[in-house]
Amino acid sequence: MESRDEPKIPKTERLLNLVAFLLRSRRSETFEEIRLQVNGYTDAVPLKVLERRFERDKQELRRLGVPIEYQPDAGGYTIPKQRYFLAPFELSAEDALLLRALVQMAEGGPLPAEEVQAAARKLAFDSQPSTDVAAQSGDEVIMLLPGHGGDEAFQAHFLELAEAVGARRRLKLRYAGQKSVQELEPWGLGFASGAWSLVGCCPPAEELQVFRIDRIDSLTGENDTGQFEVPEDFDIGPYLNRQSWELGDAAQQEVCIELQAPYAWHARETLGNSARFEELPDGGGRLRLAVRDLDAFMPWLLERLAHVRRIEPASLRRRVADALVRIEALYAEGKG
Numbered sequence: 510m511e512s513r514d515e516p517k518i519p520k521t522e523r524l525l526n527l528v529a530f531l532l533r534s535r536r537s538e539t540f541e542e543i544r545l546q547v548n549g550y551t552d553a554v555p556l557k558v559l560e561r562r563f564e565r566d567k568q569e570l571r572r573l574g575v576p577i578e579y580q581p582d583a584g585g586y587t588i589p590k591q592r593y594f595l596a597p598f599e600l601s602a603e604d605a606l607l608l609r610a611l612v613q614m615a616e617g618g619p620l621p622a623e624e625v626q627a628a629a630r631k632l633a634f635d636s637q638p639s640t641d642v643a644a645q646s647g648d649e650v651i652m653l654l655p656g657h658g659g660d661e662a663f664q665a666h667f668l669e670l671a672e673a674v675g676a677r678r679r680l681k682l683r684y685a686g687q688k689s690v691q692e693l694e695p696w697g698l699g700f701a702s703g704a705w706s707l708v709g710c711c712p713p714a715e716e717l718q719v720f721r722i723d724r725i726d727s728l729t730g731e732n733d734t735g736q737f738e739v740p741e742d743f744d745i746g747p748y749l750n751r752q753s754w755e756l757g758d759a760a761q762q763e764v765c766i767e768l769q770a771p772y773a774w775h776a777r778e779t780l781g782n783s784a785r786f787e788e789l790p791d792g793g794g795r796l797r798l799a800v801r802d803l804d805a806f807m808p809w810l811l812e813r814l815a816h817v818r819r820i821e822p823a824s825l826r827r828r829v830a831d832a833l834v835r836i837e838a839l840y841a842e843g844k845g
Contacts, residue, residue: 523549524566528575532593537585666728670695670707676734680709685726693718694737697745706756708748710737719748719756752783754806755799766796766810767819776813793818807832 518526530547531538540563544550550559567577567586576592579585673680674695683690693709696717700706705722768776773794777786780796787795800806803825810817810825811832820826 518549520566523547524570527566528570528588531577531586531588532590534587537580537583537587539583539585543586663723666722666725667698667705669728669730670698670722673730674698677737677739678730678732678734679736680731681729682720682725683727684720684724687726691718691720693720696739696743698722699745699749706749708745717748719751721756747782750781750783752780752798752805752809754802754809755783756802756805759801761799761801762822764798764800764806764825765819765821766798766817767793768796768813769793769816769818772813772816795819803828811836 526548527543527550530543538546540560543563544556544559550563570577576589578587578589580587670680672678674697678695679692680695681690681692691711693711695707695709697708698705699708707720707722709718709720710716711718766776767773767789770792773786773789773792773796776796777784777794780798783798785797787797789795798806807828810820810829814829820829
């Protein structure tokens with residue numbers, strides 16, 4: 510005879526239903542609410558049976574590491590998202606090289622190739638579904654980076670930069686379209702806003718700059734290792750989440766833009782630390798931005814031009830006026 514304590518759905522499904530319900534909820538949920546809404550506790554058995562089932566499920570989930578908490582004030586249960594989900598992390602240059610070595614070893618060694626390659630894909634630098642980390646034989650490029658799988662120059666530059674970061678070797682690089690060569694100490698590599706970037710310390714001013722790897726035209730490194738030290742408190746994060754106009758080695762200039770409400774607040778939210786914001790009495794806002802690449806900044810400004818009340822400096826106003834003349838000419842040619 511079937512026990513009345515026997516659930517109508519598999520235990521695994523019931524546990525998943527309970528976890529999904531508590532994660533989805535924005536408040537703590539009482540046992541009564543769980544009993545009425547979670548499939549696996551809604552079957553017609555005595556209340557005591559459901560309570561015992563729920564207690565066993567709580568213990569099982571906690572044993573598996575799911576942080577189910579009871580909130581005495583609300584008399585309900587919750588799963589704190591900050592404790593349930595893994596914190597985001599980034600691979601250092603040394604970790605990236607180790608990952609490459611493991612993938613390469615899996616091709617012909619004792620390690621299970623499929624499992625290692627699956628782990629490599631999960632730990633790939635870019636978390637987008639299109640990311641592919643693949644191994645190739647010999648000393649050829651063994652990692653395909655997001656968005657640059659067929660770009661051999663990018664692959665070569667990235668690998669040389671990664672090795673230079675790990676070995677603390679100074680570099681000389683030249684951006685595409687520029688004649689000057691920049692000497693620098695490569696401190697770190699990172700992926701943000703759809704692009705890989707290098708953060709380096711540039712003498713003689715000892716200024717930290719950010720360089721888009723896909724814009725590097727040539728790259729040479731020195732043979733000696735341990736040529737510099739990276740401060741222990743160095744954090745690459747603040748240097749990566751930058752707008753395209755903040756990158757490059759051109760002289761930095763301050764730009765001031767006044768926007769009408771509510772566009773000023775939207776710009777503030779989207780730009781974050783890339784702009785200093787001053788709220789104006791009428792609800793508008795004044796943005797101050799550090800710009801190195803005016804060509805990269807112009808599309809952002811022109812898109813919001815109808816809501817802009819002030820542009821500084823005067824040289825930027827002239828650039829905007831020239832751009833509008835060219836745009837008008839293009840439309841005129843299209844109509845003709």
